[in-house]
Amino acid sequence: MIAKHKYFFHFPKCETDTPIVCRLVRDYDLEVNIFRAKVNAEGEGYLLLELTGEEAQIERAKDFICSFGVSVNTVDKGVIRNTDTCTHCGNCLSHCAPHALHLRDSHTRFVDFDESRCVACGQCVANCPMGACSTVF
Amino acid sequence: MKTYAQINDRIAAGKAVVLTAEEMIDYVETHGAQQAADDIDVVTTATFGPMCSSGCFLNFGQTIPKIRITECWLDGVPAYSGLAAVDAYLGATQLRQHDSANLIFPGDFEFGGGHVIEKLVGGESVEMFALSYGTQEYPRREFKTRLTIQDLNQAIMVNPRNCYQNYNVAINCSDHRIYTYLGQLEPHGRNMTYCSAGQLSPLLNDPLYETIGIGTAVWLAGARGHVHAEGTQHCPTCLRTENGVPAEGAGTLGLTANMKHMSRRYVRGCSFKGYGVSLALGVGIPIPILNPTIAQRCAVRDRDIYAQVTDYSSDYPMKTGRTLGSLNYEQLRSGRVDFLGKSVEVSSLSSYSMALEICELLKQEIRDGRFLLSQPLQALPREQSMKACPERR
Numbered sequence: 001m002i003a004k005h006k007y008f009f010h011f012p013k014c015e016t017d018t019p020i021v022c023r024l025v026r027d028y029d030l031e032v033n034i035f036r037a038k039v040n041a042e043g044e045g046y047l048l049l050e051l052t053g054e055e056a057q058i059e060r061a062k063d064f065i066c067s068f069g070v071s072v073n074t075v076d077k078g079v080i081r082n083t084d085t086c087t088h089c090g091n092c093l094s095h096c097a098p099h100a101l102h103l104r105d106s107h108t109r110f111v112d113f114d115e116s117r118c119v120a121c122g123q124c125v126a127n128c129p130m131g132a133c134s135t136v137f
Numbered sequence: 138m139k140t141y142a143q144i145n146d147r148i149a150a151g152k153a154v155v156l157t158a159e160e161m162i163d164y165v166e167t168h169g170a171q172q173a174a175d176d177i178d179v180v181t182t183a184t185f186g187p188m189c190s191s192g193c194f195l196n197f198g199q200t201i202p203k204i205r206i207t208e209c210w211l212d213g214v215p216a217y218s219g220l221a222a223v224d225a226y227l228g229a230t231q232l233r234q235h236d237s238a239n240l241i242f243p244g245d246f247e248f249g250g251g252h253v254i255e256k257l258v259g260g261e262s263v264e265m266f267a268l269s270y271g272t273q274e275y276p277r278r279e280f281k282t283r284l285t286i287q288d289l290n291q292a293i294m295v296n297p298r299n300c301y302q303n304y305n306v307a308i309n310c311s312d313h314r315i316y317t318y319l320g321q322l323e324p325h326g327r328n329m330t331y332c333s334a335g336q337l338s339p340l341l342n343d344p345l346y347e348t349i350g351i352g353t354a355v356w357l358a359g360a361r362g363h364v365h366a367e368g369t370q371h372c373p374t375c376l377r378t379e380n381g382v383p384a385e386g387a388g389t390l391g392l393t394a395n396m397k398h399m400s401r402r403y404v405r406g407c408s409f410k411g412y413g414v415s416l417a418l419g420v421g422i423p424i425p426i427l428n429p430t431i432a433q434r435c436a437v438r439d440r441d442i443y444a445q446v447t448d449y450s451s452d453y454p455m456k457t458g459r460t461l462g463s464l465n466y467e468q469l470r471s472g473r474v475d476f477l478g479k480s481v482e483v484s485s486l487s488s489y490s491m492a493l494e495i496c497e498l499l500k501q502e503i504r505d506g507r508f509l510l511s512q513p514l515q516a517l518p519r520e521q522s523m524k525a526c527p528e529r530r
Contacts, residue, residue: 087185087405087417088490091320093472094328094482109470109489127321129187129407129417129486131247 003055006035006116008073009065011045020065021049028061029053036078036120036137046136048078048120078120078135081113085132092133095123141512144178144425148506153178155423155503157496158337158435165436170429173436179503179510180435182342183356183421183495184334186487187407189318190298190369191416192228193254193396196290197265199223205275206267210234211253213264222275226295227253229406229416243316243411251416252406254294257286258358259401292396294357298368300420302340302387303444306331306464308481311450316411319486322449329446329474329483334492335439335466339422340388342435344381346373348424350513355392356421356499358403361508362394372523376445381434384443384463388517392420403495419491421499425510439466446476456525 024030030053039045051058062072081101088111092101098119104112124133147153154177156164161180165173195216197206205222209215213233216225231250238244256263262283271278286292308329309315309322316322319330335341343349353364368389375387396404403419426432445460452459461477468474469483502508 087488089186089417089488090472090485091330092484094330094484095321103472106471108493109485111490126410129320129409129415130405131408 001055002053003058004050004052005058005074006048006050007062008077009045009047009049010071010073011047012069013043014069018068020068020070021047023064024051024061028057028064030057030061038137040136048137078137079115079118079122079124080134081124082132082134085130086111086128087130087132089129091129092124092127095127097121097123139174139178139425139427141425141427141510145509147178148503148509151504151506153503155179155181155500157493157500158182158342159493159496161432161435162336162438165432170433170436173432174426174429177426177432180342180424180426181421181496181499181503182337182339182424183419183492183499184300184338184487185403185417185419185491185495186332186334187318187415187417188296188299189230189415191254191294191296191418192226192250193257193292193294195225195227195292197223197225197267197284198288198290200277200280202277203275204267204269204277204280205272206269206280208268210266211263212248212256214248214250214253218267229254230413232414238413239411245410246408246413249406249408249414251414254396254416255401255404255406257292258396258399258404260285260287286397293393294362294396294399295365295391295393296418297391298370298389299392299418300339300368300390300422301333302338302344302389303383303385303442304332305385305445305447305453305460306469306483307449307453308446308461308476309450310448310461315450316409317449318409318412318415319449320484321410326477326479326481329469329476329481330486331444331466331469331483332486333444333466334487334489335442335470336437337489337492337496339420339424340390341382341437341442343424343431344377344383344434344437346388346517346519347431347434348427348513349390349422350516352511352514353422354509354511355394356423356495356502356508357392357394357399358419359400360394360396360398362392363511364390364513365393366391367517370523371518372521373517373519374522378441378443380437380441382437382442385445386523403491419495421495423499423503423508423510439470440468442466444469
């Protein structure tokens with residue numbers, strides 16, 4: 001069965017120069033859609049991507065990636081929204097193209113965040129006056 | 138007809154009938170203004186949004202030996218010290234010293250006066266550094282310490298302009314992105330932003346200042362405060378619709394309250410990329426339902442309140458006075474409008490959700506007999522306009 005999942009990978013310093021993603025395509029027959037990638041000043045890497053392929057192949061690919069000491073988060077951490085800091089003004093809404101940030105309730109204008117739709121573009125980070133959104137990218 | 142004293146007696150007895158501005162809409166529609174005026178004692182209104190003209194007076198207490206402060210910084214943000222020895226005024230939009238501002242455009246403006254005020258209200262300590270030239274009775278020339286709000290003798294928020302009665306809607310008709318205090322505006326009118334709580338907003342429920350005046354008790358970020366003056370740029374002679382509701386800027390309020398009694402949830406430093414820093418504040422104002430006219434005005438709906446759409450790439454900075462059209466708050470709050478032949482996404486800088494929360498909190502305080510109303514000592518001006526600054530040589 002063809003599946004599509006989004007993952008957030010954290011690469012330890014020793015593995016950021018290892019070409020791992022190409023193996024996902026070549027060895028596991030997966031389509032890879034990279035949203036964001038970054039190597040920080042300490043040499044650690046972050047990668048937010050979407051994998052499409054056979055469910056079993058995706059599972060095997062995850063095991064392969066974990067064998068390098070890469071941590072795999074199925075709960076996306078590309079963007080972190082601090083719900084205590086958010087005031088629900090809604091300024092982010094028109095800047096969030098995939099509508100990951102959306103109104104839970106159009107009457108009260110309570111803003112909700114659907115992580116599965118987030119592509120970590122960072123527009124919410126730039127546009128939140130309260131600094132409620134942050135990203136490692 | 139009711140009086141302030143009668144309403145306060147009912148509040149003190151725990152018998153006051155209080156509705157939020159939103160609840161009042163349905164009540165008046167169902168029962169009529171006359172019945173509503175008989176049944177309802179108070180309507181609570183509120184707003185939560187950035188209010189740049191805010192700040193606070195602080196008294197640090199004297200040092201040993203004494204100092205007459207001439208310059209002062211709180212977490213690196215300058216506070217005005219041209220006052221008595223250890224008094225200062227910290228403004229919400231003050232940048233941190235050496236912030237590169239818009240030198241590399243657009244600047245991030247991550248920290249400023251509004252953030253220091255939020256930290257103080259939240260009980261966090263801030264670094265205070267002060268300088269002086271030294272005098273015989275105030276010999277100290279330098280002082281550095283860490284302070285919390287509990288260390289201060291006074292921390293009194295005094296805001297020259299809050300609660301703008303209405304505000305324009307920002308759009309950008311140029312071919313490049315612009316950064317404003319109403320947020321980031323995309324080119325070719327691709328998005329719009331507005332900043333008002335609409336039907337919940339205090340001065341939109343009292344458009345002719347019949348109950349809100351100087352001396353009116355207000356809920357300011359959880360503290361009991363009051364209107365100390367007309368706000369700066371108070372301009373009652375504005376464009377109004379048939380119901381008397383302003384369709385542009387109009388009235389403003391000067392507000393004050395003790396910061397030691399405030400809650401951090403409603404006092405929030407904020408940053409606008411390319412513009413600067415500010416302070417978002419929660420304000421609640423109770424409106425006594427003295428007669429059917431006031432009851433009717435408190436039933437104003439978003440769809441009956443209009444705001445002017447202004448091009449922030451040209452007309453706003455050049456003060457041309459030109460507007461591109463008007464939209465009502467029901468349209469704006471829906472998140473998408475048809476404007477000039479295009480479907481445009483709309484977002485807000487004012488939190489309707491927080492304004493509703495404040496309306497409910499104030500309603501509960503009044504019902505519990507913890508918040509009495511005060512009759513204005515003086516009405517707000519109803520006949521004055523706003524002048525531009527003359528440029529002379």
